[in-house]
Amino acid sequence: MSTAEEINTLLVANFGTDPLAIRPEVSLRHLRLDSLALEELRLLIEDRMGIDLDDVQLTSRDTVGQLVDAVHRKAAA
Amino acid sequence: MTGRPYRPEPFAAAVTGIGLVTAAGAGTEATWREVSAPSAAPSVPHRPELHGLPCDFMYTITGLDPRELLGVATARLMDRFSQLAVVAAREAVADAGLDPSAWDAGRVAVVIGSAHGGLPFYDEQHTTLTERGARRVSPKLAPLTVVNGAASSVATDLGALGPSQAVSTACSSGTVALGTAHQMLRTGACDIVVAGGAESVCSRLLIASACRLKAVSTRRDAPETACRPFDIHRDGFVVGEGAGLLVLERPEHARARGATVRAHVAGYGAASDAYSAVAPDPGGLGIERALRSALADAGLGAGDIGHVNAHGTSTVANDLIEATMLRRVLGEHPLVTSTKAMTGHTLGAAGGIETALTVLALQHRLVPPTVNLDAPDPAIPVDVVRKEARPGLFDAAVKTSLGFGGHNAALVLTRA
Numbered sequence: 020m021s022t023a024e025e026i027n028t029l030l031v032a033n034f035g036t037d038p039l040a041i042r043p044e045v046s047l048r049h050l051r052l053d054s055l056a057l058e059e060l061r062l063l064i065e066d067r068m069g070i071d072l073d074d075v076q077l078t079s080r081d082t083v084g085q086l087v088d089a090v091h092r093k094a095a096a
Numbered sequence: 097m098t099g100r101p102y103r104p105e106p107f108a109a110a111v112t113g114i115g116l117v118t119a120a121g122a123g124t125e126a127t128w129r130e131v132s133a134p135s136a137a138p139s140v141p142h143r144p145e146l147h148g149l150p151c152d153f154m155y156t157i158t159g160l161d162p163r164e165l166l167g168v169a170t171a172r173l174m175d176r177f178s179q180l181a182v183v184a185a186r187e188a189v190a191d192a193g194l195d196p197s198a199w200d201a202g203r204v205a206v207v208i209g210s211a212h213g214g215l216p217f218y219d220e221q222h223t224t225l226t227e228r229g230a231r232r233v234s235p236k237l238a239p240l241t242v243v244n245g246a247a248s249s250v251a252t253d254l255g256a257l258g259p260s261q262a263v264s265t266a267c268s269s270g271t272v273a274l275g276t277a278h279q280m281l282r283t284g285a286c287d288i289v290v291a292g293g294a295e296s297v298c299s300r301l302l303i304a305s306a307c308r309l310k311a312v313s314t315r316r317d318a319p320e321t322a323c324r325p326f327d328i329h330r331d332g333f334v335v336g337e338g339a340g341l342l343v344l345e346r347p348e349h350a351r352a353r354g355a356t357v358r359a360h361v362a363g364y365g366a367a368s369d370a371y372s373a374v375a376p377d378p379g380g381l382g383i384e385r386a387l388r389s390a391l392a393d394a395g396l397g398a399g400d401i402g403h404v405n406a407h408g409t410s411t412v413a414n415d416l417i418e419a420t421m422l423r424r425v426l427g428e429h430p431l432v433t434s435t436k437a438m439t440g441h442t443l444g445a446a447g448g449i450e451t452a453l454t455v456l457a458l459q460h461r462l463v464p465p466t467v468n469l470d471a472p473d474p475a476i477p478v479d480v481v482r483k484e485a486r487p488g489l490f491d492a493a494v495k496t497s498l499g500f501g502g503h504n505a506a507l508v509l510t511r512a
Contacts, residue, residue, distance in 0.1 A: 035169030051169070058235040066232075073231070 022068075022091040026083070029063050043084030052079060070094055106395045107282040108360035108510065110350035113192025113343030114452045115184035115292075119336050120438045122160035123187060127449075128456045131438045132464040132485045138438050140319035140334065145298050151312040153319035154298055155336030155440025173239055174249045175214030176337070177445075181246035181294035182253045184339035188290060189254060192343040193355055196254045205286040206251045206260035207277045208341070209269025209293035211444035211499075212302065213262075214241035219299040246294040246339075258286045266499030267407070268366075269293050270340060270447025275364035275505055277344050287349040292341035292448025303335065309374065311411065323441070324468035325408035325434035326415050326476045333409040336440015340449030357512040359455040362492070363396065365389025369502025376414060376498050380421030383407075383496060386504040387425050390494070394508035398426045401508070402490020403463050404478075405454040407498050408434020409441050414498060416475055422496075423477040431488050432478045437467035447497045451507055454495045458511050462487050 020028070023043075030036040036050050052060065057077045065072055070093045077086065114124045119139045121127035130136075139158050146152040162179035163171040171179050185206075189196060196204075217234075218241045224232050239245065244262035251260040259280070263273040270293025277291035297303075306312045313332040315322035323334040350357055367385035369377040376383070391397065404426065407418055415434075422432060435453050442449055457463055462485050469482040495507045 033168065034172065035167050055173075055235055055239070062232065062234065 022094060023087045025067060026064065026087055026090065029060065029067060033063060041083055043082060043087070045083050046079065047081055047083065047086065048079035054079065064090055068094055107278070108347060108362045109278050109281045109344040110347045110355070110357045111342050111359045111361060111455050112345050112350050112355045112357055113188040113194070114358065114455060115186065115188030115191065115341045116449060116452055117157060117160065117180050117184050118338035118439045118449055119155035119157050122157065124191065124452070128453065131435050131453060132460070132462055134438060134467055137320040140322070140440070142319065143298055145300050146303050149300070149303055150307045150314045151303060152316060153322070153334065155334060157337055170253070173236065175217045175240040175245060176296035177210055177214060177294045178245040178249040180296055180337065180339035181208055181250050181341065184294070184341040185250040185254060185290050188341045188343045194288070194343065199288070201255055201257040203258055203287040204254070204256040205258040205277070205280055205289040206247050206256050207263060207273045207280070207289055207291040208247040208250060209263040209265070209273035209444045209447060210243050210246055210295055211264060211266045211269055212295065212297045213243035214245055215297050215299045215302055217241055219301045250290060254290065256290065264444065265503035266501055267441070267443050267446055268497035268499035268503045268505040269444035270449065271451065271495060271497035271505040271507060272366060272447070272503065274342065274344070274361060274447065274451055274507060275366060278361050278364045281344060281346050287346050289344045290341055291344055292339070292451070293445035294339035295443045295445040296337035297335060297443065298337065313410065321468045323410045323437045324470070325410045325436055325466050326419065326473055326480045327469050328471045328473040330410045330412060330415060332411055333436070333441040336442045338439060338442045338445050338449055340445055340452045342448070342452055342455070359458045359512050360510045361507055362510045363390040363394025363508035365393055366505045369504065371502050374500050376417050377502065378417065380417040382502055383418060383498055383504040383506070384421045384425055387494065387496060387506040390506040390508045394510070396492055396508060400492045401426050401430050401494050402488050403454070403457055403493040404430045404432045405450045405457065405493065405495050406432050406434050407496050408436055408466065410436060416473070418496065418498065419476045419478045428477070428479060430479070431463040431481050431486055433463050433481045434466050435464055447495065447505065451495045451509070454493050454509050458493050458509055461489060
């Protein structure tokens with residue numbers, strides 16, 4: 020499963036996000052991911068992918084594409 | 097020492113809606129049907145979370161998954177007690193014929209009692225902390241575990257913009273929440289209050305402690321008959337989960353919109369034992385003051401009360417002290433019941449659930465039986481309804497609640 024697919028799966032299962040709304044250019048805020056949800060998502064991604072995102076800055080203004088890129092870089096490191 | 101308060105003008109809040117989610121049934125009609133005429137043994141499964149404890153069973157809601165009903169996006173920020181509260185609130189508001197998209201939201205308040213809030217999530221996250229370290233602890237701990245989680249979740253879900261708050265007085269929380277709602281309506285702070293209690297504490301931490309306290313029944317071989325209020329062989333309460341919420345309205349507000357009024361909350365009284373962290377006052381003096389205060393608030397006398405939905409927890413101390421107090425204050429004529437043998441002791445939700453059942457008893461003029469009362473304790477000096485529901489031509493009823501810490505509360509309800 021690709022990084023994007025992993026994140027999509029987490030968003031749908033844990034946040035009830037509409038899968039059709041998850042597109043690279045869409046902001047996380049648009050998906051109703053506030054600061055609390057982002058921290059929850061960070062833990063879920065870390066657990067699912069076995070990586071450490073502690074030093075990755077995430078804000079609701081970031082897009083899905085930016086999140087996927089950041090996670091992908093960590094996973095590949 | 098009398099604690100006699102200043103008496104404002106009598107005020108009867110209209111009960112226009114009920115929402116119930118209990119182990120006896122998912123929904124008001126399902127719960128009432130099963131409580132008033134039990135068709136099967138209550139749902140008291142052994143819970144894997146409690147495996148190995150002297151009390152490993154709990155009244156559990158089946159046939160309804162609040163997460164599925166509310167959807168992940170809504171349910172994810174609530175622990176189970178808040179989810180149950182939202183399910184009950186939606187039913188109560190619909191039952192009242194209210195449309196949250198059309199009401200004056202600033203005049204709608206929410207008051208919900210809970211003893212332990214999101215303790216199960218706290219329990220789970222403590223395990224995470226000790227086993228996996230601080231970085232794995234969820235950022236949702238505070239919003240999910242606070243006792244006001246149910247009140248804030250319901251206010252958010254309904255879009256209620258008036259005052260919202262939690263009440264936490266242990267096992268009398270739901271009754272005190274309804275009393276608080278009655279007072280808010282009386283002062284004119286709002287027109288509508290969604291009030292009651294919610295609890296869901298399948299927490300290994302809590303039940304382990306309750307076992308050490310010897311407060312809970314240890315009849316692991318027969319969980320369905322372990323809760324037996326007023327029975328000579330009672331040995332402690334059995335925890336249950338659930339939510340019971342009522343829509344209370346200022347009477348002129350209910351009248352103006354042509355609402356169907358189920359009953360009235362006519363009086364409220366509360367008093368403290370100032371005696372013990374866990375044991376009730378041995379003479380029942382605190383609950384007596386609360387009850388006398390509620391009767392005076394309603395302007396009714398002992399002879400007016402035809403039914404009592406008692407706290408009746410199935411502990412040796414509570415049932416004897418409460419029943420003796422009821423006989424002293426009300427006499428021998430009221431039909432007394434404890435519905436906990438069908439719902440479990442839902443702690444902070446109990447007052448909400450049992451007040452709703454008292455309203456239904458007034459409407460149907462039918463007192464549900466105290467299930468599992470096979471061998472009545474001869475020391476219990478009141479007329480406890482057992483075996484099957486008993487009809488009665490009563491126009492007023494009482495709900496009593498006692499909480500750890502000596503928090504006593506009583507409501508007087510009257511027929512519409």
